[in-house]
Amino acid sequence: MTGTVQATVKMTCQRCLEAVDVPLQTHLVLGFSQSEEALEELPDALEPYLLEEEEIPLADVLEQELILALPIVAYHPACQQAEYQTIPETVVSEPEKPNPFKVLEQLKGQVKKSD
Ligand SMILES: [Zn+2]
Known part of the structure; x- marks a missing residue:
């Protein structure tokens, strides 16, 4: 089929x-x-389907195939976007580093003072 x-x-x-x-x-x-045994001899192109009875309702076959085709998880497109958006890393406020120029100025001032 x-x-x-x-x-x-x-x-x-x-x-x-x-x-x-x-x-x-x-x-x-x-x-x-x-x-x-017969299923094992089927050509590789055919997906084997073991029948428990001689006949099977078409709807049952289709239902099973659709269940197999279901994605594992589902999202609304907008929800999926939100879900996979990288969460911005919380900005950890670093302790203020002394501005190297300020340090220089302070040194200059000290030099002047010592004069
Ligand atoms: Zn949703």
Whole structure:
């Protein structure tokens, strides 16, 4: 069996936890058999599909293939952008370094004073 399945499913956005539409498309190239031995002899191009009974409803096959095509996580495009944006490193306020020119000025002043 060969063909293409397209569907839009609802998943939970992993950032805002609201429903998000996930478009799925998967190309099927399946070889069916009730015997595991027969499946092993299928050409590599065919994805083996073990049948428990002689017939299987088409909807069941498509449902399983779509489940396999589901992404592990889903995000709204905007949520995904926010999720993967690099969090700016918190700016640690460094102790003020003495301005080298000021230090020079101070030295000059000291030199003058010692004069
Ligand atoms: Zn979201």
